[in-house]
Amino acid sequence: xxxxxxxxxxxxMFVSVGLLLFIMAIYFIGKQxxxxxxxxxxxxxxxxxxxxxxxxxxxxxxxxIGTVEEIRIINDSSVIVSMVIKDEIxxxxxxxxxxxxxxxxxxxDKVLTISPGPKSTKIIEDNGAIASIDGIEMNDIMKSVxxxxxxxxxxxxxxxxFSQSMNNGNGALARLVRDDKMxxxxxxxxxNLESGTKGFSENMEAAKSNFLFRGYFKKKEKEKEKKQxxxxxxxEEQQEKEVKEKAAKEKEEKAKEEKAKEEKxxxxxxKAEDAKKEPEKKQ
Amino acid sequence: xxxxxxNTFSQIGSAxxxxxxxxxxIIMPPYETKEFLKQCYAIGYKSFPLVAITGFIMGLVLTIxxxxxxxxxxxxxxxxxxxxxSLIREIAPVITxxxxxxxxxxxxxxxxxxxxxxxxxxxxxxxxINPYKYLVVTRILACTLxxxxxxxxxxxxxxxxxYAGINIHGDVNFRRYxxxxxxxxxxxxxxxxxIKTFFFGFFIGMIGCFKGFNASNGTESxxxxxxxxxxxxxLSIFIIDMVAVQITDLFF
Amino acid sequence: xxxxxxxxxxKSKDKNQTPIIEIKNLHKTFGGDNEVLKGINLTVNKGEDxxxxxxxxxxxxxxxxxxxxxxxxxxxxIKVFDENVLNLSKEELNKIRVKIGFLFQSAALYDSMSxxxxxxxxxTAHKRDLSPNEVENEVMEALENVGLSDAIDKMPSELxxxxxxRIGLARTLILKPEIILxxxxxxxxxxxxxxxxxxxxxxxxxxxxxxxxxxxxxxxCAKMTADRIMVLKDGVIHTEGTYEELEKDEDEWVRxxxxxxxx
Numbered sequence: 001x002x003x004x005x006x007x008x009x010x011x012x013m014f015v016s017v018g019l020l021l022f023i024m025a026i027y028f029i030g031k032q033x034x035x036x037x038x039x040x041x042x043x044x045x046x047x048x049x050x051x052x053x054x055x056x057x058x059x060x061x062x063x064x065i066g067t068v069e070e071i072r073i074i075n076d077s078s079v080i081v082s083m084v085i086k087d088e089i090x091x092x093x094x095x096x097x098x099x100x101x102x103x104x105x106x107x108x109d110k111v112l113t114i115s116p117g118p119k120s121t122k123i124i125e126d127n128g129a130i131a132s133i134d135g136i137e138m139n140d141i142m143k144s145v146x147x148x149x150x151x152x153x154x155x156x157x158x159x160x161x162f163s164q165s166m167n168n169g170n171g172a173l174a175r176l177v178r179d180d181k182m183x184x185x186x187x188x189x190x191x192n193l194e195s196g197t198k199g200f201s202e203n204m205e206a207a208k209s210n211f212l213f214r215g216y217f218k219k220k221e222k223e224k225e226k227k228q229x230x231x232x233x234x235x236e237e238q239q240e241k242e243v244k245e246k247a248a249k250e251k252e253e254k255a256k257e258e259k260a261k262e263e264k265x266x267x268x269x270x271k272a273e274d275a276k277k278e279p280e281k282k283q
Numbered sequence: 284x285x286x287x288x289x290n291t292f293s294q295i296g297s298a299x300x301x302x303x304x305x306x307x308x309i310i311m312p313p314y315e316t317k318e319f320l321k322q323c324y325a326i327g328y329k330s331f332p333l334v335a336i337t338g339f340i341m342g343l344v345l346t347i348x349x350x351x352x353x354x355x356x357x358x359x360x361x362x363x364x365x366x367x368x369s370l371i372r373e374i375a376p377v378i379t380x381x382x383x384x385x386x387x388x389x390x391x392x393x394x395x396x397x398x399x400x401x402x403x404x405x406x407x408x409x410x411x412i413n414p415y416k417y418l419v420v421t422r423i424l425a426c427t428l429x430x431x432x433x434x435x436x437x438x439x440x441x442x443x444x445x446y447a448g449i450n451i452h453g454d455v456n457f458r459r460y461x462x463x464x465x466x467x468x469x470x471x472x473x474x475x476x477x478i479k480t481f482f483f484g485f486f487i488g489m490i491g492c493f494k495g496f497n498a499s500n501g502t503e504s505x506x507x508x509x510x511x512x513x514x515x516x517x518l519s520i521f522i523i524d525m526v527a528v529q530i531t532d533l534f535f
Numbered sequence: 536x537x538x539x540x541x542x543x544x545x546k547s548k549d550k551n552q553t554p555i556i557e558i559k560n561l562h563k564t565f566g567g568d569n570e571v572l573k574g575i576n577l578t579v580n581k582g583e584d585x586x587x588x589x590x591x592x593x594x595x596x597x598x599x600x601x602x603x604x605x606x607x608x609x610x611x612x613i614k615v616f617d618e619n620v621l622n623l624s625k626e627e628l629n630k631i632r633v634k635i636g637f638l639f640q641s642a643a644l645y646d647s648m649s650x651x652x653x654x655x656x657x658x659t660a661h662k663r664d665l666s667p668n669e670v671e672n673e674v675m676e677a678l679e680n681v682g683l684s685d686a687i688d689k690m691p692s693e694l695x696x697x698x699x700x701r702i703g704l705a706r707t708l709i710l711k712p713e714i715i716l717x718x719x720x721x722x723x724x725x726x727x728x729x730x731x732x733x734x735x736x737x738x739x740x741x742x743x744x745x746x747x748x749x750x751x752x753x754x755x756c757a758k759m760t761a762d763r764i765m766v767l768k769d770g771v772i773h774t775e776g777t778y779e780e781l782e783k784d785e786d787e788w789v790r791x792x793x794x795x796x797x798x
Contacts, residue, residue: 011320021439026473032465398645401646405600408605409632
């Protein structure tokens, strides 16, 4: 008899520890999946779930608070996702919370993230529904990223050329930027020009007012325009020869600069003419 | 060739009859509870050290072996989950079953074989003890119930071995390790694997008993019975495993 | 010259005795062409010890194994306690088996159990409601019958050949059988131990009032235990009679047994 009890307790211990291990495993896995303990359900409607699956985690503030319980398609453009969430979290989820679907890690396990809403203070009910932010599809992201990356490429290339010409080129603007003297002289020139044109314009007004000179003036104006056109072309050619590496952009820039100057001059001339014409009319 | 094929089929046929007799006899009283407990002790408790050592080594080795690959992918943090998953789903059940086939199946085969040869089974028969019930039913039942428990132990000890393996290269908190494992597990990993082990246990016991019970006369046949019990049981474990995995795959 | 007493009816010899085992025209063939029994007819009366003599392979063991249903004969009739063993269901057969003790050639003790468990298992298999104390008492009584009560806690592997046979006998005795079948009880033992076993067989016969069939080729044992002797040759009963009758028999086959004793 004593021999019998000698093995019985060992057997009993063996069996109970073994079963305990199994029950513990079941319990902990169940706990992980929210099978035990208080839970509540909420649901949310999505256009697409981007591969979310039943059993994926639900996160709130970055914490796993539950799992996706059911994914049900109701029509061609909406899917209802219902989830089980620990009851203790419920007080933090308000009615205006929003659900979104994202990826977890590089390998792309999907997670459903609940983000708190801006203002509501009403706690969500069991079986309640929350709004969803539509998941951004990876394709869309890739498309927009590609577009902006392309743009950035073009911009940075242009920027590089521009800044190089600014630093090394001999263009007017470059010199203007680099050279103090030049800047001063330009401003002097401008002020001289201003005062000079005033006097000139007076004379001209007088000349113009004479109708005999009117035709001449017009002719002169046209010639001037032509001359300047030629001058511009020449200059461009020169520059191309000088700095072949410099791209067309710079030329344009310079041309623009030139044009702007021309414009100014023209305008001033026009003004002067106008000023001459005015007294003419009055007369 | 044809003769050996015919032999194989007749073996399978009589094994099937033998197994079906188990289900008939198990429900009919009297129940040999005492002998059953004794067999549980001999099969379960006595095999525990062997299973524990194997389980520990499997966990340790699996961790060390999987580590380099996972490190290549920068997924080192998956190591506990992966080791636990492969242990629980496949390695622990199969390795434990193979160990049991080696230890239990051959033991039963040799024991019953020698009982057969020395007329002990006949002696039971003539003293109106049902030898099938007393020897076979108790052993098969004990095997069917003890092998799953041994597998639970192998799982747990294998996970401990994995922890040891992880700590060779880094320092992981044990709680963190367990949490990672639990997080990576689902019922689908545990339940089919557990159901599978019952079949392993049944076949280990059944094949051992069948080979021993049908040993022909002569001492030589005892060795033959033990040997062919191990071979057949090991083979059938792999076949059951394949079937079980396919069924699991089919339904889930 | 050959005095065959085939198909002799023992009832005609002694009408007062009631037959307890009757075997008629028993045939058994092994493996298709090995005909071991070719029509055995024998009767054992109540309280009688029948010795079956025969050389190895003459079908002695097969005959008694047929009686307890271990081997199913191809043809023939076996009646034990007036019931045809061959037509019985498993349960009915077991009821008869309880009344028949069978001592195997190798004693067939259960190796994995102690002597006590060997005996107790046989007892409790049929009397499940016995208290541990009653079991203990019965085991002790059976062991005392064979004079080995101090071997109760030993394992079979610790016992000598003679002790094993005696424990085997005790194990059959514990169910208080009415018939005991001995399969070569003295084989493999020295002459002194053989003599002890033979004395034990006689002793049990007187104490328990059993009938027995003793299979042997040991003439000393046969001489001590036999009320009647049958000589088996090539699957049939060759001769039968008392020891004294057969001693005077002129038949060569029978003489060969007696001469081996004298040498």
